[in-house]
Amino acid sequence: MSTTPSTPLVSAPAQPSTIALLQRNSLASLVQTEIERMILGGELASGAKLTESILADRLGVSRGPVREAFRMLEESGLVRTEKNRGVFVRDVAIEEALEIFELRAAMDQYVGRKLAETITAPQIKELRGYVDEMEQATKAGDAQTYHRLNLHFHDRLLELTNNTKFTATYRKLVNELSLFRRQNLTNESMAAYSREHRQIVKAIAARDPDAAGQLMFQHVMNSRERTLQNYQRRQAEAAARPDTAKTLLQALHA
Known part of the structure; x- marks a missing residue:
């Protein structure tokens, strides 16, 4: 008597699709561009604290893309991250x-x-x-x-x-x-x-x-x-x- 392989009751965790990853990265880039515009245009002053939730609401996105945008902005020299304090527009002496x-x-x-x-x-x-x-x-x-x-x-x-x-x-x-x-x-x-x-x-x-x-x-x-x-x-x-x-x-x- 032959047996057929049983179907697993629990499927493996779904991996993020390539499209989803691209969408997420593209959104973060758009958020970065907009925050950069606000900094360079003077809307966000030197030394100002940047809050994920406030910027997310203002830009109509979730907090994830804003967090990724902060990382990219820090790499480009526009913001700095202080441990246990948050993210700030750079204040250059x-x-x-x-x-x-x-x-x-x-x-x-x-x-x-x-x-x-x-x-x-x-x-x-x-x-x-x-x-x-x-x-x-x-x-x-x-x-x-x-x-x-x-x-x-x-x-x-x-x-x-x-x-x-x-x-x-x-x-x-x-x-x-x-x-x-x-x-x-x-x-x-x-x-x-x-x-x-x-x-x-x-x-x-x-x-x-x-x-x-x-x-x-x-x-x-x-x-x-x-x-x-x-x-x-x-x-x-x-x-x-x-x-x-x-x-x-x-x-x-x-």
């Missing part, structure tokens, strides 16, 4: 920021030289389009639009080097400067930056590596100087303000 500006200036000098040697006519046209849009934002006094275009312009210069390792390293450094770069934008500085952008693109289009590299270097160092001046001004203003708490205590004991 002024001394560290000034060092990053110097390193970025040297890297941008390479970008300018490289593009002056490899740029194509369509790419020059694209860069000029960015400059035109930034000048329009400057005339309108629209710092938010200018900031967004400025980030895209510099990132596009970076992409055109076709050096993926360089690009990844550079982007992480630039992310750490996001708050300082946003604070530097005034009507006066936007006009100055726009002139510098125009000169940079002109030198790249002229196929002049020395001029393009030097203009890129000086552009970043000018931003470094504005950052230092703004920081010193804010420190002076804070020191000049009366100590409200001390004043109240003195009034109570008078």
Whole structure:
């Protein structure tokens, strides 16, 4: 008498399908992009605590993709995780920021030289389009639009080097400067930056590596100087303000 194999009463645990994994990873990337936009745009301030549940509700997703997005944002240098405290937007000290500006200036000098040697006519046209849009934002006094275009312009210069390792390293450094770069934008500085952008693109289009590299270097160092001046001004203003708490205590004991 033959027997047939019995069917197992309990099936093996189902493994996540490839599609489910892709969907989960894609959602985390979308969440990362949106949180990054909020940080770079100033909606989430330097030093602010990021809460999974609040961001999940705001973005209409579960907490899993937000948690994965935090991990990716930490790798890119935009947030930091503190044990038993949570996740925070990175708060870069002024001394560290000034060092990053110097390193970025040297890297941008390479970008300018490289593009002056490899740029194509369509790419020059694209860069000029960015400059035109930034000048329009400057005339309108629209710092938010200018900031967004400025980030895209510099990132596009970076992409055109076709050096993926360089690009990844550079982007992480630039992310750490996001708050300082946003604070530097005034009507006066936007006009100055726009002139510098125009000169940079002109030198790249002229196929002049020395001029393009030097203009890129000086552009970043000018931003470094504005950052230092703004920081010193804010420190002076804070020191000049009366100590409200001390004043109240003195009034109570008078």
